[in-house]
Amino acid sequence: MRIGDKPAARLKELGVELRPSVPLSEKTSLGIGGTTDQLLLRKFETIPEVMRLLADEKIPHRFLGGGTNVLIADGELPYVVLHLPTSQPGMRVEGNAAYVDAAADLGGMVTFCAKRDLGGMEGLIGVPGSVGGALRMNAGAYGTQIGSYVREVELYRASTGKLETLRGDDIRFDYRHTSFAPDDVMLRVKLELPSKPFKEILALIKICNEKRRASQPLNQKSAGCIFKNPPGGSAGRMIDELGLKGHRVGDAMVSDRHANFFVNVANASCADMLRLIDEVRERVRVTYGVELENEVIFWKN
Numbered sequence: 001m002r003i004g005d006k007p008a009a010r011l012k013e014l015g016v017e018l019r020p021s022v023p024l025s026e027k028t029s030l031g032i033g034g035t036t037d038q039l040l041l042r043k044f045e046t047i048p049e050v051m052r053l054l055a056d057e058k059i060p061h062r063f064l065g066g067g068t069n070v071l072i073a074d075g076e077l078p079y080v081v082l083h084l085p086t087s088q089p090g091m092r093v094e095g096n097a098a099y100v101d102a103a104a105d106l107g108g109m110v111t112f113c114a115k116r117d118l119g120g121m122e123g124l125i126g127v128p129g130s131v132g133g134a135l136r137m138n139a140g141a142y143g144t145q146i147g148s149y150v151r152e153v154e155l156y157r158a159s160t161g162k163l164e165t166l167r168g169d170d171i172r173f174d175y176r177h178t179s180f181a182p183d184d185v186m187l188r189v190k191l192e193l194p195s196k197p198f199k200e201i202l203a204l205i206k207i208c209n210e211k212r213r214a215s216q217p218l219n220q221k222s223a224g225c226i227f228k229n230p231p232g233g234s235a236g237r238m239i240d241e242l243g244l245k246g247h248r249v250g251d252a253m254v255s256d257r258h259a260n261f262f263v264n265v266a267n268a269s270c271a272d273m274l275r276l277i278d279e280v281r282e283r284v285r286v287t288y289g290v291e292l293e294n295e296v297i298f299w300k301n
């Protein structure tokens, strides 16, 4: 989608940088996604005004974070994408509290806190993506979920058009699911973390990294796990048992390392990936009677 000259001029006044015709395949870890205009927000404070302007001009929009858990359609997209300021996302520690901007890199946050002797989040070290994306999905790995440490979240609430602060107790964090509204935009988080010596945290980080390297296709283009694990089960194990590792639709392939990772081996389209997802879901449904739910978020046009 192209933004017209009039709204573009107004957005510039609000300090928003407009990048025309950006291929989102360059912004996602899957290397999949069509083309649209990208808006880079420079300041949180202007978000309500930017959103009002987009609403007035009837410009559909979506926020893109780290792009590591999203599957975006091919071709010209019928919406623009917004990005939070990412040049130098703020991170600071005060006692056992860490204050982190949503645009910060999740792994970067874990190491920043570790160096200040704050631990607990070791399991999240290899999870790619931004802190905002991790909050929205309640990202987790190796027994850690980010939600356990959240004390406050600053966000833009589309329902009120305002910047608000929510207390951790007022947010529900479930397995890969939270009570945030789909159009809430995470801006900043306050976490409370247990004190732990840096050396101990580092040792745990190393163990998690090794486990991950041994079982996941880290050097290939993927969005991590494609399906959520069903209650008490393992999507990866079921897909593996069905002999589907290496199964392909075009350039979309079930990883031969971890069966719940679907990789883009060269130039997979969104259509390829969607067909692969549907085929595998169907095979699992027929054999196990389990309907797998997507973990990856599909941005339907």
Ligand code: EPU
Pocket (backbone or CB within 6 Å): 140, 141, 142, 143, 215, 223, 224, 225, 226, 227, 228, 229, 234, 235, 236, 237, 240, 257, 258, 259, 260, 295
């Ligand atoms: N397994 C197989 N074959 C495979 C993959 C897994 O038999 O191809 C078996 C493993 O041997 C193990 C079981 O399935 O016995 C579970 O596998 P694993 O330990 O790799 O964990 P997972 O349940 O597949 C979850 C998260 C990952 C997270 C890991 C580590 C989900 C959907 N996935 O994977 O998160 O990194 O645990 O904690 O909850 C993600 O969210 O994108 C993600 C990758």
